[in-house]
Amino acid sequence: xxxxxxxxxxxxxxxxxxxxxxxxxxxxxxxxxxxxxxxxxxxxxxxxxxxxxxxxxxxxxxxxxxxxxxxxxxxxxxxxxxxxxxxxxxxxxxxxxxxxxxxxxxxxxxxxxxxxxxxxxxxxxxxxxxxxxxxxxxxxxxxxxxxxxxxxxxxxxxxxxxxxxxxxxxxxxxxxxxxxxxx
Ligand code: NI
Numbered sequence: 001x002x003x004x005x006x007x008x009x010x011x012x013x014x015x016x017x018x019x020x021x022x023x024x025x026x027x028x029x030x031x032x033x034x035x036x037x038x039x040x041x042x043x044x045x046x047x048x049x050x051x052x053x054x055x056x057x058x059x060x061x062x063x064x065x066x067x068x069x070x071x072x073x074x075x076x077x078x079x080x081x082x083x084x085x086x087x088x089x090x091x092x093x094x095x096x097x098x099x100x101x102x103x104x105x106x107x108x109x110x111x112x113x114x115x116x117x118x119x120x121x122x123x124x125x126x127x128x129x130x131x132x133x134x135x136x137x138x139x140x141x142x143x144x145x146x147x148x149x150x151x152x153x154x155x156x157x158x159x160x161x162x163x164x165x166x167x168x169x170x171x172x173x174x175x176x177x178x179x180x181x182x183x
Contacts, residue, residue: 004041004055009105009153013053018060018149020085026127035082035125038063046071047103048078049141051148054104060085062145066137071101078138083130086122088146090115091133098140099174100154101167109170111163112154114140 007014025031034057042050042063048071049064066078095113102108117135120142124130134142144154155164165174 001040002037003044004037006041006045006050006054006103007056009102011056011104013056013058014104014148014153015151016053016058017151018051018053018058020060021123023123023127026084026123026125032125034059035061035063039065039080039082045103048072048075049145050103051145053148053151060149062086062142062149064138064141064145066141075137078141082125083120083122083142083145084124084127086120086142086146086149088142089119089121091117091119096136096140097159098137099170100140100144102144102154104148105153105155107167108155109165109167109174110155110158111160112140112144112157113159114143114157118142 038050038052038055041055042065046069048066048069049062052059052061062083064078065080066072066075069075092115094116096116097111097113099109100112116139117133118139119133121131158164
């Protein structure tokens with residue numbers, strides 16, 4: 001296992017379209033190692049998700065997981081989800097604006113509109129097809145990560161760049177109070 005170096009905004013790989021993974025490649029040890037390394041990197045950086053171009057690999061793979069996240073303390077838990085060759089279809093025209101950050105756009109947050117619910121089709125790490133619906137924060141993370149496979153970064157999706165903020169200032173002026181936990 002290895003923690004991989006992340007590409008930062010300005011690196012051309014973040015603006016390239018990632019290649020689909022051939023089904024024959026998925027069981028190969030080198031590819032499975034890449035998946036393990038992506039998960040380790042995601043956890044080490046406290047990300048909610050990581051797309052392969054962010055670790056300088058131009059292939060259509062994303063890893064998503066949220067649990068006790070220091071960068072997103074209010075976020076709901078998302079179990080580890082690996083998506084290979086993902087396709088995202090909006091289930092509603094309704095868009096919800098939420099605050100996003102990105103390991104490739106460090107220290108910044110911005111308000112980004114996303115479809116509230118999406119259908120996701122992909123292959124899992126065992127090569128078997130996966131299909132599910134995601135809503136709310138999970139839907140936002142999926143859309144953010146799949147955008148990375150198409151060379152899109154969250155500032156490209158912002159309606160109003162005036163909400164772009166350094167995290168230090170965002171915490172002072174923009175952060176909403178944590179929701180009261182249900183009991
Ligand atoms: Ni990102």
